Amino acid sequence: VLVTEEGKLQTPVKNKAPAEVQITAEQLLREAKERELELLPPPPKQKITDEEELNDYKLKKRKGFEDNIRKNRTVISNWIKYAQWEESLKEILRARSIYERALDVDHRNITLWLKYAEMEMKSRQVNHARNIWDRAITILPRVNQFWYKYTYMEEMLGNVAGCRQAFERWMEWEPDEQAWHSYINFELRYKEVDKVKNWIKYGRFEEKHGYIAHSRKVYERAVEFFGEDYVDENLFVAFAKFEETQKEFERVRVIYKYALDRIPKHQAQELFKFYTMFEKKFGDRRGIEDVIVNKRRFQYEEEVKANPHNYDAWFDYLRLVENDADPDTVREVYERAIANIPPIQEKRHWKRYIYLWINYALYEELEVKDAEKTRQVYQASLDLIPHKKFTFAKIWLLYAQFEIRQKNLQGSRRVMGTAIGKCPKNKLLKGYIELELQLREFDRCRKLYEKYLEFSPENCTTWIKFSELETILGDVERARAIFELAIGQPRLDMPEVLWKSYIDFEIEQEEFENTRNLYKRLLQRTQHVKVWISYAKYELSIDGPDRLQKCRQIFEEANKGMRNCEEKEERLMLLESWRDFEREFGSESSMERVRKLMPDKVKKRRKLTAEDGSDAGWEEYYDYIFPEDAANQPNLKLLAMAKMWKRQQMVEDEDDNKSPEESPEVAENDKSPQESPEVAEETQTTSDEPAAPPEAERDAEMDRDDEGSSESDSDDDEGKKESKSGGEDKE
Secondary structure, three states: OEEOOOOOEEOOOOOOOOOOOOOOHHHHHHHHHHHOOOOOOOOOOOOOOOHHHHHHHHHHHHHHHHHHHHHOOOOHHHHHHHHHHHHHOOOHHHHHHHHHHHHHHOOOOHHHHHHHHHHHHHOOOHHHHHHHHHHHHHHOOOOHHHHHHHHHHHHHOOOHHHHHHHHHHHHOOOOOHHHHHHHHHHHHHOOOHHHHHHHHHHHHHHHHOOOHHHHHHHHHHHHHHHOOOOOOHHHHHHHHHHHHHOOOHHHHHHHHHHHHHHOOHHHOHHHHHHHHHHHHHHOOHHHHHHHHHHHHHHHHHHHHHHOOOOHHHHHHHHHHHHHHOOHHHHHHHHHHHHOOOOOOOOHHHHOOOHHHHHHHHHHHHHHHOOHHHHHHHHHHHHHHOOOOOOOOHHHHHHHHHHHHHOOOHHHHHHHHHHHHHHOOOHHHHHHHHHHHHHOOOHHHHHHHHHHHHHHOOOOHHHHHHHHHHHHHOOOHHHHHHHHHHHHOOOOOOOHHHHHHHHHHHHHHOOOHHHHHHHHHHHHHHOOOHHHHHHHHHHHHHOOOOOHHHHHHHHHHHHHHHOOOOOOHHHHHHHHHHHHHHHHHHOOHHHHHHHHHHOOEEEEEEEEEEOOOOOEEEEEEEEEEEOHHHHHOOHHHHHHHHHHHHHHHHHHHHHHHOOOHHHOHHHHHHHHHHHHOOOOOOOEEEOOOOOOOOHHHHHHHHHHHHHOOOOOOOHHHHHHHHHHHOOOOOOO
C-alpha cells in the first residue's frame, strides 16, 4: 500500500500490460441498449374528454417546445417539430408564426423554406405559398430546388403565364443545362414552339461572328433536340437559309425534303413556299415539278388519312402518281386504296370502290404492259365481290374483252360463262351477245338469245333484237315465229313496242295482209286510240283504189268502238284525226258529217271530299258532250230545247226594247238556280259550237223541278246527272 503526499492510500498496480479483451465505449452503449438497463417505461396514455383537458395538454406541449427552443435556438429541427405539431392541430396561424420566428433565426436554411411552403400548399393557401416561394428564390436564387418547386406549383395550378415568368426569372441567373431543358419541355408541353426562336438566334449569332461550323452544329442540335414529335417549320426554314448562304444547295434540298416528310401538310405552308422559291432560283424544271407534285401528294395523303373510304381522293391521288411516279410506287398506292373495302355489303357503297380495281387493271395493261398482273387484278376483284348479293357486269365484260385482246378466246368465253352461271344479268347477257356478234358467231348468238329469253321472257327488247338478228341473216320465217312467240307471252314489260316492231317488220316485208291481221289482233286486245289512228294511216299509205274508203271505214269503226270509252280526250283525238283526214282527202258532205260528231266543251263543277270525309269545296273542270250521246239522253234534249227557248226570249226582248227590270220572269229564272240549294253542278259552254247560255240552263233546271225531277239534296242531284250523262264525271 502506498501513501501519497496528500495522505491518501493508493493501491499499486501490479500488471500495467493491456488487458487481453479490450472494451470500447461503443460496445458499452450497445450492451446497455441490448440489456435495456436504462429503459424507462412509456408514459401512460391519456384520454382527453373535455376542452379544459385539451387546453391543458396544449399548454404542456407548447411549454415543452418553447423550453427546447429556449435551450438551443439554432437547432432548426425543434422549430420544425413545433410548427408541424401546430399544423396537425389545424392551428395554421400559430404554425406560420413559428416558421417566421425560425426564419429570423436562420433564413438560409433550405429545409425550413421547403417545410414552410409545403404547409401553405397543403392548407390550400396558394397566395401565401406563392409569397413564400418568391421570398425563397429572392434570398437563395442559386437553390434550384426552390425554382423547380415554384414552377411545378404554378403549372399544376394552371397558371402558365406565372410559370413562364418564374422560368424567365430563373434563366436570368444562368442556371445549369438541366434547368434550360426543363424550360424548353415546359414550352413544348403547351405548344409554345415560338421559343424555338432562341435556337435560331443562337445559330445566327454564331453565323454572324463567322463561326460557320458552330452555327451548323447549333441547328443540328436543335433538330435533334426537338425530334420528330415537336418539329417546327421555322427551324428548318432557318437551317435551309443558312445552308443556302453557304452555297450548299444539295444540303438545302435534303433539309426541305426531310422536313416535308415529317411535318403535317397544314403546318408546312411556309415550308412549301420557301422550297418552291429555292427550286425556282437554283433548281431545274424537274425540281420545280417535283416540288409541286410533292405538295399535292401531301395534301392527298392528309385527305386519305382523315377518311380512308374517300374514294374520290384516292382517284385524284392515283392520277397524280400515275403521271409522275414509277410503277412500284403506283402499285403501292393502288394496293393501299383497294385495301379499304366498304364496310357494308350494299351495291351503292361499292360503286365507287370497284372503279379502283378497274383503273388498277387498266393501268397494268396499258401502262405497264403486264398481262399476267392484269389478269391477277381482275381475278382478285371478282373473288372479292359478293356475287350472291350483287355483282358488277362492267368488270366481267372488261375481263372478257381483255382476254380477247390477249387472243385468248376460250378464256374470254370461260369468263362470260362463269359470270352468267354465278349471277345472270341483262347487261351480262347483252354484252356476251354483242361479243359473239363482233366475232360473227351467229349460232352462239342464237343459243345465247335462247338462254336470255329463258332467263327473262318478259323482256321485249330481247325478243326484238333476236328477231332483227334473224332478219339480218335472211331467215324471215324464223323471225316471224320469234315475234309470234313473243306476243304470246303472258307478261311483257313493253308490249306496245313489241307489237309496233312486229307490224313494222311485216310492213318492211311488204306483207300487207299479215299487217292487217296484226292490227285486228291487236285491236282485239286493246281499243287504244293510237292503234286505231295507226291502222287508218297504214291503210291510207297503201296504194290502191279503195284506200280512202278503207281508211274512212276504220275511222267509223273506231268511233263506234269508242262510244263507251271513259277517256273522252282519246275519243276527241280520234275525231280530230278523222277531221284532218277528211279535210285533206274528203268532200264537204264528209266534212260536215265529221263536224256534227265533234263534241261541245263545257265547264262543270264537282264537289270535293277530303281524306277524312269532310267537305273540301268545289272544283271546276272541263267535260265533252258528244252529240251521239246527247241524242240518247232525254235530259240533254230538254237542255237543248231550253237553249232554243231562251234564244227566242232574248230576240223578243231585243225587239220590244224592254229593260231587265220589266221582265220579272226572266230575272226570277236567273236567280232561281243560285237560291236553290238543290243545284249541285253547273255547266257553261266554252266552245264555238252551239251551246246553251247559263240562263237557259237554269230555266231548264226549273222545268225539271216543276216536273218533279228534283232530288232531296245536292249530292243526289249530282249523282243523277252523272248517271244520266252516261258516266261523264267519275272522281
